[in-house]
Amino acid sequence: MNWDLIIFYYLAIVMIFSSVFAIFSRHPVYTVLLVLVMILHQAFLLLTLGAEFLTVVQIIVYAGAILVLFLFVVYLINLRKETKRNVFIRRASLIAITFLVLGAFLVANLFSLISLKPSFKAYLPFNVEEKSNVWWIANYLFKSYLLQFEIIGVILLVAIFGAVFLIRKVKTFE
Amino acid sequence: MPSLEQYIILAIILFLIGLFGFLTRRNLIVILISIEIMLNGIIVLFAAISHFTKDISGYIIVFFIIAMAAAEAAIGLSLVVLIYKRLRTVYSDEITTFKG
Amino acid sequence: MVEKQFELITNFDIYIFLIPFLPLIASAITLIFGKKYFRDKAHLLPILALFFSFLLSVKVLIEVINGKIYQFDVYTWMFAYNLKVGLGFLVDPLSAAMITMVTCVSFLIHVYSVGYMGGDPGYYRFFAYISLFTFFMLMLVLSNNLAELYLGWEGVGLCSYFLIGYWYKKKSASDAGKKAFIVCRIGDFGFALGIFLAFYFLGTLYYNEIFSKLPEISNKYIGVLGYEVHVPFLIAFLLFCGAMGKSAQFPLHVWLPDAMEGPTPVSALIHAATMVTAGVFMVCRLNPLFELSPAMMFIVAIIGAFTCFMSATIAPTQFDIKRVIAYSTLSQLGYMFMACGVGAFIAGMFHLLTHAYFKALLFLGAGSVIHLLHHAPDPNDIRIMGGLKKYMPITFWTLLIASLSISGIPGFAGFFSKDEILAQAFFSKYPWGKFIWFIGWMVAAMTAFYTFRIIFRAFYGEFKGWEYIHGKPHESPRVMTVPLIFLAIGSIVAGWIGIPQVLGGRNHIEEFLVPVLGHPRIVHEVSHSTEYLLMLLSVLAGLFGIFLAWLVYIKKPELETIFSKNVKSLYTFLFRKWYFDELYLYTIVRPTLWISRKIVVTITDNTVIEGIVNGSAKLIDKTGTGLRIIHTGIINHYSTFILIGIIVYLLVYLYLK
Numbered sequence: 001m002n003w004d005l006i007i008f009y010y011l012a013i014v015m016i017f018s019s020v021f022a023i024f025s026r027h028p029v030y031t032v033l034l035v036l037v038m039i040l041h042q043a044f045l046l047l048t049l050g051a052e053f054l055t056v057v058q059i060i061v062y063a064g065a066i067l068v069l070f071l072f073v074v075y076l077i078n079l080r081k082e083t084k085r086n087v088f089i090r091r092a093s094l095i096a097i098t099f100l101v102l103g104a105f106l107v108a109n110l111f112s113l114i115s116l117k118p119s120f121k122a123y124l125p126f127n128v129e130e131k132s133n134v135w136w137i138a139n140y141l142f143k144s145y146l147l148q149f150e151i152i153g154v155i156l157l158v159a160i161f162g163a164v165f166l167i168r169k170v171k172t173f174e
Numbered sequence: 175m176p177s178l179e180q181y182i183i184l185a186i187i188l189f190l191i192g193l194f195g196f197l198t199r200r201n202l203i204v205i206l207i208s209i210e211i212m213l214n215g216i217i218v219l220f221a222a223i224s225h226f227t228k229d230i231s232g233y234i235i236v237f238f239i240i241a242m243a244a245a246e247a248a249i250g251l252s253l254v255v256l257i258y259k260r261l262r263t264v265y266s267d268e269i270t271t272f273k274g
Numbered sequence: 275m276v277e278k279q280f281e282l283i284t285n286f287d288i289y290i291f292l293i294p295f296l297p298l299i300a301s302a303i304t305l306i307f308g309k310k311y312f313r314d315k316a317h318l319l320p321i322l323a324l325f326f327s328f329l330l331s332v333k334v335l336i337e338v339i340n341g342k343i344y345q346f347d348v349y350t351w352m353f354a355y356n357l358k359v360g361l362g363f364l365v366d367p368l369s370a371a372m373i374t375m376v377t378c379v380s381f382l383i384h385v386y387s388v389g390y391m392g393g394d395p396g397y398y399r400f401f402a403y404i405s406l407f408t409f410f411m412l413m414l415v416l417s418n419n420l421a422e423l424y425l426g427w428e429g430v431g432l433c434s435y436f437l438i439g440y441w442y443k444k445k446s447a448s449d450a451g452k453k454a455f456i457v458c459r460i461g462d463f464g465f466a467l468g469i470f471l472a473f474y475f476l477g478t479l480y481y482n483e484i485f486s487k488l489p490e491i492s493n494k495y496i497g498v499l500g501y502e503v504h505v506p507f508l509i510a511f512l513l514f515c516g517a518m519g520k521s522a523q524f525p526l527h528v529w530l531p532d533a534m535e536g537p538t539p540v541s542a543l544i545h546a547a548t549m550v551t552a553g554v555f556m557v558c559r560l561n562p563l564f565e566l567s568p569a570m571m572f573i574v575a576i577i578g579a580f581t582c583f584m585s586a587t588i589a590p591t592q593f594d595i596k597r598v599i600a601y602s603t604l605s606q607l608g609y610m611f612m613a614c615g616v617g618a619f620i621a622g623m624f625h626l627l628t629h630a631y632f633k634a635l636l637f638l639g640a641g642s643v644i645h646l647l648h649h650a651p652d653p654n655d656i657r658i659m660g661g662l663k664k665y666m667p668i669t670f671w672t673l674l675i676a677s678l679s680i681s682g683i684p685g686f687a688g689f690f691s692k693d694e695i696l697a698q699a700f701f702s703k704y705p706w707g708k709f710i711w712f713i714g715w716m717v718a719a720m721t722a723f724y725t726f727r728i729i730f731r732a733f734y735g736e737f738k739g740w741e742y743i744h745g746k747p748h749e750s751p752r753v754m755t756v757p758l759i760f761l762a763i764g765s766i767v768a769g770w771i772g773i774p775q776v777l778g779g780r781n782h783i784e785e786f787l788v789p790v791l792g793h794p795r796i797v798h799e800v801s802h803s804t805e806y807l808l809m810l811l812s813v814l815a816g817l818f819g820i821f822l823a824w825l826v827y828i829k830k831p832e833l834e835t836i837f838s839k840n841v842k843s844l845y846t847f848l849f850r851k852w853y854f855d856e857l858y859l860y861t862i863v864r865p866t867l868w869i870s871r872k873i874v875v876t877i878t879d880n881t882v883i884e885g886i887v888n889g890s891a892k893l894i895d896k897t898g899t900g901l902r903i904i905h906t907g908i909i910n911h912y913s914t915f916i917l918i919g920i921i922v923y924l925l926v927y928l929y930l931k
Contacts, residue, residue: 008176012184019188019211023195028203035207042214049225051233054240058217061240066210066247073251074203077258095197095914102921103190107183109928124230137237140230148234152241159245163252197913205909266909273907 181222188215294412301405308398316398364418407433461519468512521553538641547630575615582608617795618698631764650742658739681722687769722819
C-alpha cells in the first residue's frame, strides 16, 4: 500500500474538482467556500512535501485571512445568485480552446525545462533530518533573502496604505 | 512518493483552471478568486521542485507568494468595492466606460 | 575714319558697379520701409540714387570717349562643368551710350512722377518698382554675357508686369499686366532656347569669346525635323524671338497697347525709352552673329517693316491718346529693326537714343493732359480734349517739339536719325534695302499725320471736357513741366551728335559706335546728289503728313469722318487693330483654357491630388475604426489578448533561440 501515492491522488483530485466547481458555480459564496476547500487540501499537500511551516502559514494567511476578506466583500456588495444571465461571457468556448492549446504546450515543454539534472547541486541546501523545516526556512530567510523579506514587508505596507486610501471619501465640491 | 512529473502536471492543471476562470467569468469577485487559484497552482509547483532538489529557494518563494497574494487580494477587493460604489455593478460586461 | 585704339581695363571699378546698384539699394529700402516710414516722401531715395547713377554714367561715358573699355567680372555666378558664367560688366561705346540715356530719362521720369503720382495710396510701391526696373535695365545693358543679359531681360519683364498692373484693383489693369508677361514669356522661351543652343555650339556665354568663336560655326548645319538648318540662323532666330516679345514686334505685339493701363510715367519709361528697346540693343550687341546669316537679316527687316506699317495704319483710328502713342512706339521700333535688318546697326542705335527722348516727351506731355482730366471716366479720350493751347502753354510747346521731331522735320533730332536709317537702307548692300526704304518713307508720312492729329485735336479747337474739371484748365505743376522742358531740349539736341557729312557735320555717333557695331554696310558708290534727294523726299513726306492733318482737323472738320463712313469695312479692320486680339483669343487663349479646365483640373486636381490628400485621411480613419473594435471595455477580452501575447512571446523565445 503506497500511502503516499494514495494520499497524493486524493488530495490532487479533490483540489482539481473543487476548483473546477468553484469556477463553474453560480453563487459567489459557493465559489469562495470551494476555494477554501481547495486551499486546505493544498496545505496538506505541502505537508506531504515536508514543509510543515508553509502548511500552517497557508492555512492562517490564505484560508484564514484572504478568503475571509473575500467573504466580507461578497456580503458587503450583496451579491445574489446569478439566475438570469450567463455565468460566462460570450464566446467562452473559443477561449477554452486557447487554453487547451496552452496547456498542451506547457505540458510538452515544461518537462524539458524543469527536468532534474543528476548533476544539479543545491544552492541553498537543507537537510530535513538535521533541523526542522521552520529552522531551515528561518535560517535562509533572514540571512540570504533578507532584502527580499524586507521588500515583502514594504509591499504589505503599501497594500495597507492603498486599501485605506482607495476607500476614503472623496470630497465633492458643492 | 509521487514523481516530480506528477506534481508538475497537477500544478499545470490547477493553473489552467484558474486561468480559464480568469478569462471567462463575468463576476469581478470570481475573477479575483481565479487569480488565487492560479497562484496556488504555482505554489504547488515551487514546493514540489524545492522538495526534489533539496534547495530551500522554492519554499522561500512559496512564502513570498503567500504574502504577496494577501497584499494583492486586499487591493483588488478595495477596487471592486469602489467600482460597486460608483457603477452599481460588478459584472465585467456591464462596465463599458472604456469602450471604443 | 581713323580706327580708334582702346585701352582695356579689367579691374573692378566701383563707379561702374554703383551705377546699377544704387537704384537697387534705393528700391529695396523703399520697398521694405516705404509703407511705414517714408509714405509721402518715398521718392527721395530713388531720385537721389538715380541722380548719382546719372552722374556716374556721364563720367563713364567721358572715359569711354577718351578710349577706355571696361570688362570685368564681379563674382562667379554659375560654375558647372564647362559652363562658367559670372556677374560682370562690359562698358564699351554701345553700353556707355545706353546707360547715359537710360539713367537720364529714368531720372527725369522719377521727378515727373512726384507730381503725377502724388496722393496715390501706393506711392512708395511705385518708386520702388521703377527703381528696381532701372536696376534691371542697367544690368541688361552692362552685361558681358548672355546669362546676365537674360537676368536683366526677365527682370525688366517682371517689373513691367508689376507696373502695368500697378492699379491692381482695376481688372483691366491686372489683365493687361498678365497679358504682357505671358506674351513676353513666349518670346523669352525662344530666347532661352537660343542661349542653350549658343552654349552648345560655342561653349561659352561671354560676348568676347562668342565673337571670337563665331567663324567656327559659320558654315555648320544641323538637322531639325528632317531639314538642314544653318546654325547661326537658328541661334539668331531663337534669340530674336525674345526680341520680338520684348520689343513688341509682330506677332507678339499685342501686349503693348494694353500696357497703357499702367500709369503714364510707366508708359514713358518702360514702353518708350527702355524696356522695348532692349530687343534692339540685343540685336545690335550680337550683330556679328546676325550678320552671319543673311536669311536672318531678312527676317529682322521684314518683321520690322511689317510692324512699322501695321501700327502706322492702326494709329490714326484710335481715340485713346496713349494708345496712339503706343502704336507710334511700335512703329518706331519697327524702324529700328528695319535698320538692323539692312545692316545699319549704328543708325538703329542712333534712332533708339533720339526716340527715347521724343517718345518719353510725348508720353509725359500726354500724361500732363491726362492729369488735368483725371476725374473723367476716360481721361485718355481725345474727344473730350481741345483748345488747350492757351491754357497749357508749356505742355503744348514741348509736345509740338516732340511731334516735329518724330515727323522728321529738319533741325530736330528725329530728322537726323530717321534720315540716317532711310539713307542707309536705300544704299544697303542687302538686296531688300530699297523696299525697306520705301516702307519707311511711306510710314514717315503716316507718322506725321497721326501725331499731328493728336496735337490738333488736343490743343486747337474748343475744349470739350468742362464738366470733368474744377474751374478752368490749368498748367501742370512745375515738378511735371520741368522734366518736359529737359526732354524737349534733348529731343532737339540729341540729333546733333549725328549730323551727316553731306550736311557739313562730322558724324560723331557713327565714329563713336563703329568699333562695336561696325561700318555701315553700304555699297561703295554713294552719290551725294542721291542722298540730298532722299533727304528731300523724307522731309516732303513729313510735311505732307502735317498738311493732311491740318486739312482734316482744322480747315475742314467734316473730312474727318469721310474715311470711316465710305470705306467702312477697312476702317473697322484698322480700328479693331487688324483683329489680332480676336485671332489670338480664338486660336490660343480659348483652347488653352479649355484644355486646362477639362483635362488638368479634372485629372490632376480632382483625382490625383485630392485623392492623395483625402485618401490618406480616409485611410487613417478606416484603420482607426478597424482597430477600435479591439477596445471592448470588457476586461476578460483584454486578459485574453495578454494571454495571446504571452503565448506568442513564448513561441518566439523557444523556437527562435
